[in-house]
Amino acid sequence: MHANLSIIRHTNPRVLFAAFCLSCIGYYTGRLSTFSEWPTYDGRLEWKLAEAERVTITVQAPQVTVQGPQLTVHAPQATVTVVPKAPEVAVLNGPPTDAFQDNLLPDVQYITTWPGAGFTNDVMSFMNLIYLAVLAGRVPILPFFTPSHISLISPVDVPDIDFGQVFDVPRLAKALRIPVVEWWQVKDRNTATVDPLGCWNVWEAVAEQHKTPHFSTAPQKLNLDISYTTAPSWIKLYDGPQSVNDPHMRFTSLMALSFPEHRGYNLREPAKSPLLGASLPPDERLMCIDNMYWTANVEGYEFQHDHSAAWRLVGQYLHWNPRIEVLARDYIGQALGLPADAAIPPYIAIHVRRGDFKDWCHRPVDECFAPLSAFARRVDEVKEELARVKGIAVEHVILTSDEKDEGWWAEAVGYGWHRIDHSTTVATYGAWYPVLIDTAIQSEGHGFVGTELSTVSLIAARRVTAWQRGVAEANSLPPNPILHSGLLCLLLSLSSTAIPMYSSPTAFRRANVRVFCAVVFLSCAGYYIGRLSTPARWPVPSDNGLEWKDSKAMRVTFTVQAPRATVTVAPKAEEVMVLNGPPTQAFHDNLRPDVQYITTWPGAGFTNDAMGFMNLIYLAMLTERVPIIPHFNPTHISRTSPDMDVVDPNFGEVFDVPRLSKVLRMPILEWWQVKDRESTTVDALGCWNVWQAVGEHHEGPHPSPAPDTLNIDISWTIAPKWIKLYDDKDAGDEPHMKFTALMALAFPVQRGHNLRAPSISRHHGLVLPPNDQLLAFSPPLPLSWAFLNPSSVLTLIYAKQYITIHVRHGDFKGWCDTPVIAECFAPLSAIARRVEEVREELQRVKGISIAHVILTSDEKNRTWWEAAAAYGWHRVDHSATATTYGDWYPVLIDTAIQSGGKGFVGTDRSTVSLLAARRVEAWNDGVVRSVMWGRAGADDH
Structure with a gap:
């Protein structure tokens, strides 16, 4: 008895403290685990909406029909300006060709990737590709979907399906204001021509355990013979020894590889292509990346986070092909027993993923999956939130799942949930359509309950919250045994440090077992309480309030005489209000x-x-x-x-x-x-x-x-x-x-x-x-x-035939560490040499002969200006500028003049010169050079 009391006296303060801390750790671990962790899973195109020539006509009291609600009004004589439909911007030479290179325009750059990760993961990859295309100023070429997962469960052969058969590509291109192309539009499907192509191998670059590029059957089906170059390891999202096999990579790193500078720095020996044995560097015009699924900006599995740029700026605009939308509504109507022409009532969709998840389960299946009662509880929570927040009373619930057990389905139907009947879908539409229709149904509901760790559920939830402003929740899987084994190891090491050494080994063993069991119990209890206290949720869409669109006014159609024609007029749309009104005091x-x-x-x-x-x-x-x-x-x-x-x-x-x-x-x-x-x-x-x-x-x-x-x-x-x-x-x-x-x-x-x-x-x-x-x-x-830039022109473009020089001396003198100023700045002769180089290139490449050179500088020394004038260069007279326009205007006018010429010679390390050079290149397609500091500027040839 005394021995036991002694043990308690010795151990009680430490044990209680350790048990309390570990139970708290368990609690917060449980809470954090409910935040769904998804499985480890320079030619530039300036895209503009071309505007056709405006036509002005005068009409005499025409009869006006307003499209929409049918009404007819009469108007007095009026003059109307009509903007005919502008021609679309061409990004291909024409119809599909035998060799894809023959269909690519020389002044357009493109980007592509390959499928091979399952339908939803490939959708996410293609969203990433389009976002990268926006960053890089390239035209995305989207491949087809391959049935990498669907073929495993389908009793019939499953063909590939084009991206545009699944999603509304014209709607996406219009929303993003960029062209979006598919491979079938580029290369003839039936051609036997084998095209060699150099691509970046990012899969091998991001993880030491990857020994080949990411596998895909798409290049073979397109008759593309790929020579892969391993990308640099700095594309990885995470650095450090703990991340050597983490496959995430950074968007901005891939963007840098799309430009000549970083591409050139990071070329290495390419692998030989499998068919032709060609060793090709990554293609400059068609940037090709073996896999885009693991790309992120800030953190891994980024689609689950509210800041995901690929989702916000691309994914939410990727709507279903209208045919799939119609089919989904037909199947919903059938499931709910609605008449053919009835409106679809609000409903909640459930997605329970069980099929391939069973392969991850190393214990009885029922212990790996949440029971239907848990989904029912989540459905009730969604119903309550929809009623409270949106005032919507939802009665109908539609269940989608890849489960094949009819006993499980019978139990689910017992909750009053509806099941989609796919008994004839494959025979009628094809093997892809049960998945496509279910996925579309999941996204059309006002509420959604999904399965944690499923990307199908993740994207469905994001669609519901973005498209329907609905409510989405994830039903957590039972606790992860791997996570728990890790926690137990941690607890074992911590608990052993809390027990003092005892004179009696038996007393130590007894205390150790009791303490260990108590601590494990408290920790696990904390973990489960933590999990139950916070339901897993997907991030609500970033409703930053502003949905900025080109507001379209109601279109008016009328008929005029001389000659008789029907004209559609789009009146000027109202501007979107982003302020309450005029400037306020606060x-x-x-x-x-x-x-x-x-x-x-x-x-x-x-x-x-x-x-x-x-x-x-x-x-x-x-x-x-x-x-x-x-x-x-x-x-x-x-x-x-x-x-x-x-x-x-x-x-x-x-x-x-x-x-x-x-x-x-x-x-x-x-x-x-x-x-x-x-x-x-x-x-x-x-x-x-x-x-x-x-x-x-x-x-x-x-x-x-x-x-x-x-x-x-x-x-x-x-x-x-x-x-x-x-x-x-x-x-x-x-x-x-x-x-x-x-x-x-x-x-x-x-x-x-x-x-x-x-x-x-x-x-x-x-x-x-x-x-x-x-x-x-x-x-x-x-x-x-x-x-x-270059798409945004921030000032007037001066289309003049001249070369501008910018020489920065003024405040740069403060950086000069020698008393001899001439040793810090390049001589005028070095600048003159650069001017001649620009002249020669403009003549050779563009056939332009430039006579005039305008010199701008902050130099105040009159002798220096007189020496510059001896070269025949012009100086802008600012003697009255400040008094006439204001003190800012000498700088503003000089800066505008620098950006207006066909050529530019600037000062190395000056941001004034840097931006002037970029403007001349972007706005005027000009030629630029810079002069280095000091004697280096004179000696640099």
């Missing part, structure tokens, strides 16, 4: 509750701020928010005009905002439209401090006077360090960050995970987390030229 009063916004602040100099605002607009596109652009701050200009009061110009005074908004098909606001410039109201706002997050020696957010100018009182929250572009320790204060990381912070889950104590605002003394509705970042943001 900016919060002008923000609409159903719209979300994003902003940043200037403070890095004119050109750098212009780049920062481009980045902001691109981030707004990624997050589906409305950008609010601040004014420019005269950080640099005020230094050259110290005696003048330099006024901050608005973004729209410099750039053509309506034109940019129209090209990007998104609203763009400026702060003066949101908040009254004369307002003295001080608004509080929580913002992300990214500057301090990316630099170890950055103290506080990046300075900017803009918030004070706008009377905004900021409470800053330091962003997480994983926003940094470079993870290694040597990066130090390297300030680059990832767009996709900032994108993730715009959504509730990652925002919530990464909140920390905010700073106290200076004016009100408030402590505010980053604002949900108006997402604000401290400058600077990462660079994004490729996404806003």
